[in-house]
Amino acid sequence: MQRLEMLYEGKAKRVYKTDHPECFWVEFKDDATAFNGAKKGTIDNKGVLNTQISTYFFKLLSEKGVPNHFVSLEGDRDMIVKALKILMVEVVVRNISAGSLSKRIGLSEGTPLDFPIVEFYYKNDSLNDPLINDDHARVLKLATPEQLQLMRQTGLQVNKILLEHLSDKDIHLVDFKLEFGIHNGRFMLGDEITPDTCRFWDKHTGEKLDKDRFRRDMGNVEEAYREIYRRLTGTVFHSDES
Numbered sequence: 001m002q003r004l005e006m007l008y009e010g011k012a013k014r015v016y017k018t019d020h021p022e023c024f025w026v027e028f029k030d031d032a033t034a035f036n037g038a039k040k041g042t043i044d045n046k047g048v049l050n051t052q053i054s055t056y057f058f059k060l061l062s063e064k065g066v067p068n069h070f071v072s073l074e075g076d077r078d079m080i081v082k083a084l085k086i087l088m089v090e091v092v093v094r095n096i097s098a099g100s101l102s103k104r105i106g107l108s109e110g111t112p113l114d115f116p117i118v119e120f121y122y123k124n125d126s127l128n129d130p131l132i133n134d135d136h137a138r139v140l141k142l143a144t145p146e147q148l149q150l151m152r153q154t155g156l157q158v159n160k161i162l163l164e165h166l167s168d169k170d171i172h173l174v175d176f177k178l179e180f181g182i183h184n185g186r187f188m189l190g191d192e193i194t195p196d197t198c199r200f201w202d203k204h205t206g207e208k209l210d211k212d213r214f215r216r217d218m219g220n221v222e223e224a225y226r227e228i229y230r231r232l233t234g235t236v237f238h239s240d241e242s
């Protein structure tokens with residue numbers, strides 16, 4: 001497949017047109033940002049690691065019957081995906097209180113939740129991606145009631161699959177963010193599933209193995225991403241790019 005002109009450059013990815021009208025080309029960057037772009041940096045090998053980690057999760061979800069945009073890998077840091085029209089709602093599912101939930105409702109970080117919490121955020125950088133509810137999403141015409149219901153259901157289904165899978169790898173799935181879109185009238189999961197978009201804690205030590213290490217200047221950021229890769233694939237990551 002041929003990569004054509006760039007359609008969009010995000011904080012962690014570039015999206016290109018291809019010579020196939022049904023497909024986009026996604027390139028994962030090493031750039032890292034936090035706090036809506038206020039903190040910027042790079043994480044060595046992040047683009048390659050996230051491409052491989054996301055591929056791993058999308059394949060797992062496809063096997064379990066969760067429709068998603070993944071088509072194929074293209075080299076180390078590029079992925080062919082179905083061309084989606086992305087819904088401007090981010091779906092966060094949480095199992096353990098952390099991050100903005102702990103700040104917002106005062107549950108200390110690390111408190112297990114009695115049941116998974118699903119939240120919707122408005123994908124809008126100039127408003128700092130605010131938390132919204134179903135009514136806000138409907139008034140803003142971000143999604144239909146049926147799509148919101150599907151986002152919630154699929155979010156919980158993905159949570160169940162990932163929780164179980166990661167537990168076998170000694171990883172606590174604390175929370176994660178999903179994005180959805182429409183392809184030929186079909187609702188499906190898009191974007192990425194990586195340590196940029198999930199909180200992963202070691203099951204025994206509680207060590208953070210995700211982007212919080214970058215957000216909070218904890219050091220060993222690349223090592224954490226490599227460790228997630230190793231636990232998922234059973235192989236040590238080697239970069240062919242350098």
Ligand code: C5P
Binds near residue numbers: 098
């Ligand atoms: O910051 P907060 O606690 O709301 O994040 C919840 C989860 O969603 C975390 O796993 C975080 O990595 C992810 N997230 C994301 N993109 C955002 C906001 C949050 O991937 N814009």
